[in-house]
Amino acid sequence: MIYIPQRIKEIIGDQEYSQDEVGMSESTVLMFPEYVLKIQKRTPETENERNMVAWLGDRLPLPQIPIYYVEDETAYTLMSRVPGKMLCEEAFMRSPESLIRAVAEGLRLLWSVDVSDCPYRVSRLDERLKAARENVESGMVDLENVEPETFGPNGFSNPEELLTWLEQNRPQEDIVLTHGDFCLPNIFADRDHISGFIDLGKMGPADRWQDLAIVLRSLDHNAAGVFNDGNPYFRFEPRMLLTQLGMEMDEEKNRYYRLLDELF
Ligand SMILES: Nc1ncnc2c1ncn2[C@@H]1O[C@H](COP(=O)(O)OP(=O)(O)O)[C@@H](O)[C@H]1O
Numbered sequence: 001m002i003y004i005p006q007r008i009k010e011i012i013g014d015q016e017y018s019q020d021e022v023g024m025s026e027s028t029v030l031m032f033p034e035y036v037l038k039i040q041k042r043t044p045e046t047e048n049e050r051n052m053v054a055w056l057g058d059r060l061p062l063p064q065i066p067i068y069y070v071e072d073e074t075a076y077t078l079m080s081r082v083p084g085k086m087l088c089e090e091a092f093m094r095s096p097e098s099l100i101r102a103v104a105e106g107l108r109l110l111w112s113v114d115v116s117d118c119p120y121r122v123s124r125l126d127e128r129l130k131a132a133r134e135n136v137e138s139g140m141v142d143l144e145n146v147e148p149e150t151f152g153p154n155g156f157s158n159p160e161e162l163l164t165w166l167e168q169n170r171p172q173e174d175i176v177l178t179h180g181d182f183c184l185p186n187i188f189a190d191r192d193h194i195s196g197f198i199d200l201g202k203m204g205p206a207d208r209w210q211d212l213a214i215v216l217r218s219l220d221h222n223a224a225g226v227f228n229d230g231n232p233y234f235r236f237e238p239r240m241l242l243t244q245l246g247m248e249m250d251e252e253k254n255r256y257y258r259l260l261d262e263l264f
């Protein structure tokens with residue numbers, strides 16, 4: 001039995017739930033008919049998600065969070081269910097044009113928000129590097145879940161060496177509102193239009209390439225069939241997305257933010 005605090009039970013009553021198996025993090029996600037309850041260790045990210053949702057109000061399609069409650073260092077985030085389907089679902093993967101159009105729409109929505117007075121900073125590079133250092137020093141980097149080329153003969157010897165490189169090669173930040181983990185399962189769309197973003201622990205002001213690098217990798221992997229028993233859907237090229245955004249590839253930042261993500 002999963003423990004659910006009383007004040008959350010008061011809202012969800014005795015509605016049945018299913019347990020979601022998609023996410024990668026060490027969290028428990030319970031899906032109720034209208035709500036989702038995410039149970040995880042309390043971290044600066046769980047607090048940030050609550051803060052950013054409150055700060056953004058109705059400026060973006062995000063879940064509402066009627067209750068964020070911490071008990072015994074466990075955070076219970078009760079949020080509304082966002083409508084639509086995840087962009088990694090079959091229907092989108094079989095329709096590359098609408099998929100990529102939806103990703104571009106998602107980025108433009110994020111970039112349209114003025115973050116000049118946003119008080120939250122966990123997304124900023126200096127804070128991300130500090131968090132990365134904590135992960136490295138406490139042995140939290142999951143070496144089973146990294147790109148094959150990151151570590152090894154042509155890559156870094158170990159997470160510590162990668163971290164030092166990231167600290168010494170910080171790019172100039174071009175600040176926009178970023179999602180922070182902008183991969184296809186965290187983006188929902190309904191009839192080809194963005195219906196919501198979820199998993200907002202790293203959301204906040206950061207460089208534009210934070211989201212671009214992760215979504216380019218996510219599109220690449222999903223299109224190549226990495227999560228579909230190796231059966232490819234289509235051939236993805238970064239320019240398919242970048243031309244819609246009127247942008248050029250920035251190889252350095254793309255590589256930098258992909259590498260940064262390896263330490264989380
Ligand atoms: N508010 C929500 N609305 C609809 N589905 C959700 C919501 N929150 C989570 N989910 C589902 O649960 C999955 C995992 O949740 P997520 O917050 O992304 O956790 P993780 O940190 O494990 O990736 C999502 O991919 C999605 O399928």
Ligand SMILES: [Mg+2]
Pocket residue numbers: 023024185186198199
């Ligand atoms: Mg997720």
